[in-house]
Amino acid sequence: MVTYWLPPLLWCAGVLTLSGDLGSATHTLGLVQWLLSWLPLSPAQTLVVHGYFRKAGHVVAYGILYFLWFRAFQGSLHYRPRKSFFWALGLSLLMSMLDEGHQSLYQVRTGSLLDVGLDFSAAVLAALLTAIWWRPRLKPEPECG
Secondary structure, eight states, X not given: OHHHHHHHHHHHHHHHHHTSGGGSHHHHXXXXXXXXXXXXXXXXXXXXXXXXXXXXXXXXXXXXXXXXXXHHHHXXXXXXXXXXXXXXXXXXXXXXXXXXXXXXXXXXXXXXXXXXXXXXXXXXXXXHHHHHHHSOOXXXXXXXX
């Protein structure tokens, strides 16, 4: 049971940790500058790339979060895929709203409904990919020969 529920709970804790000062643009800009130090980027270009990195982080984080919740409902509670789909999407949306609400408590951060939309879109994309992958596979018919 713990093997199913601990990963999404730890992932949520990580997201909430990064929604504080640690995940602020000031801190992530330094990381992006270091990662891209080998490229001859102007400061303006670095800021643009930084913005894309931050948004990509939302997409990756909430795509993974959706899958972890889905896996927990499927593996632990043995919900039908449709029920797991909706529970995982709902918890991903709730987490996104908590994340953005938490950010609004910090002067160096801002909560954004657009980011909630981005996060939820990432969860929906992960749900669609999971639905394609999770479909029951038909066993191939033996060849008669």
